[in-house]
Amino acid sequence: MRESSPILAGLRQRIARLATSGGFESRPAGGWLESGHARFDAAIGGGLAAGRTHEFFAADALDATSAAAFAALIALRTPGKAPLIWLRTTDAGKRTGHIYAPGIAELGGDPDRLLLVETADPKMLLACANDAIRCAGSAAVIVESWGKFPLFDLTAGRRLALGARDAGTTLLMLRLNAVPAPSVAETRWSVAAAPSQELEANAPGAPAFALELLRWRGGPAGTRWRLDWNHDEKCFGPNAGDAALSGALLPLPARRAMASHGAAAA
């Protein structure tokens, strides 16, 4: 196509260049936080991309522990001794409970890798998250918030995402008791507890998670997963108790009510 003005042609070329390689999100990730479940990882392009922001929404206020445990386990799965920085506000211990190291040790994680940072308010939380994210060498940074987080708007989210990209750290936003909203996150998940595989004498079994991929920059969203945590292998596996759903990729419309999936899965 011939352009009447060379300036216009130059600008068009520049836009085309930006569109194919320009945005920071389109750069290849430096690595992945893998779940250990091959099909799950493959479906999201290799795992949770390192150096990006990932959001975990608890499907219900009572699912806070499941969301927190999923984020912690996927970060603590990484080999080595790199610390997992966990930022929360002072009142989090009263609401969702104190992070309990013997429980983490029994899940196969190393509690010595945890560095807990407690801040008085969400404003300080965000300021400390900005510092933590710019410090290379952590397994991941978990920022736990409860309820609406008006300070964490698109600008704040983008600032964190840019910091994470530059330092190559992975930011896991743990949004408890919050409604998913647009953000710059690479992936956005809704996490709920799932019924576990029953053991002898009707005892509850290994931790089970019901996940819904609400958004993924690299592809279609709306898939649901049922994962079991295997603490011996230190990996997530297909939910053994539910043969029909076992690791199956269930394409579902992206705009489905979230609250129903506990019941749908059961």
Place this chain on the structure above:
Amino acid sequence: MRIASIDTAALAVGLRVGMPLADARAQVGELAVVPHDPVLDQDWLDRLAQGCARYSPLVALDAPDGLILDIAGAEHLYGGEADLVADVERRLARLGLNLRHALGPTADAARALARYQTRPAPDEGQAIRRLPVAALELEAEATTALVRAGLKTIGDLASRPMANIAARFGADAAMALRRLLGDAPSPLDPRIALPPVVAERRFAEPLGSTAHATKVLAELVGEAIGDLAERGKGGRHFRATFFRSDGLARSIAIETGHPTRDTGLVMRLFAERMDSLADPLDPGFGFDMIRLAVPRLEALGATQLKLEGGAVRAANEGAAMDELADRLATRLGRGRVRRLRPADTHIPEQAQLELPAADAPLPLAWPAPEEGEPPTRPFHLFDPPQPIEVIAEVPDGPPHQFRWRRQAHAVRRYEGPERIAAEWWRRRDNGGLTRDYYRVEDAQGRRFWLFRHGLYDEKPNPRWYIHGVFA
């Protein structure tokens, strides 16, 4: 209500300590009265003591209203004892304080002279001998007994044989007398332990701006770190004290998780600390002295320098992470940046300690997970446990349904009880209630850790609690 303390003006019009307030009011119409607050007094004395650290590092509190300074070997810095005393009086007068001072060969002698001397004397020995026997600060009866025996001054007492005094007025009287005369040691209990490394700077003209003070502090940090490098040590704790020309002082401390000799890091932490101060550093009439102390040292090997200058980057990979932890701890407070450490107990809420990240780890290991078994401890723990209402099929059986935070949960699966007894060997009554823990899963698949506090034969109607939530 009685008068606890008065100023000179009140003394002049005839008021006395211990007088009822109503009498005092009747005597003097316009009386300014402030409630007596011993804690605030103590705090004020402590701040004065901190300010007096400029004269000598050995400052002891003599509550409620005295300070004892060991100026041995320090007076020449001010041009002699008299000049030093003049400097103390000048500074404290600016704070509106009336001072009585005395110099003595021992701490007890100086203290007694400051508090009880009424008549001038040619030298210290004579002055002590002319003190009243009240200066021994014995009990009121013992003092009265001494006076009745005709012994009115320390000199009278000292001329008698010590054995007689001990026999008649008690060993305490003899001991107090020997201390006062310098025959027995009267050790000082200094408020501040001596830091091993100190760098300080005094200014002829007070510094009026905090920015200048920070610049000087950076130089002091450089000096102190040079000193540390010579000793092969690194600092873990740095404390800057800013002495104001009006006699008050303000201390700012930082702490690092690992020994350091990095001036940049120390200054970044100081800047972080100053930014996060609730009441910012106030120069007032200006700082006339800044002192940097490094109270805590740890061994740190010498660093290799590159040929072209500049230090080789330390091989420590976690250096950036350590600095982050230090920076956050400086901003938020030491206890807000924590690591989890195991504790040797089977009581669940005591099995983990949340300790400041700067503290050294304990040599204890976490329990290893049992193969093929689901976790028996929750991911989140409530401390204290939260009460719930439970319906059980049989009184001492597992829960069938429970209500927590106004929401009912039907129990589908359970495991238990896991019985955890109280640590009776640590309790005075050798008792304590046993807890029966159940791992339960509700209809939605959420897993909880519930317990009944007390067996039915320990307590008639034991309560149920939720202690944690499993992943």
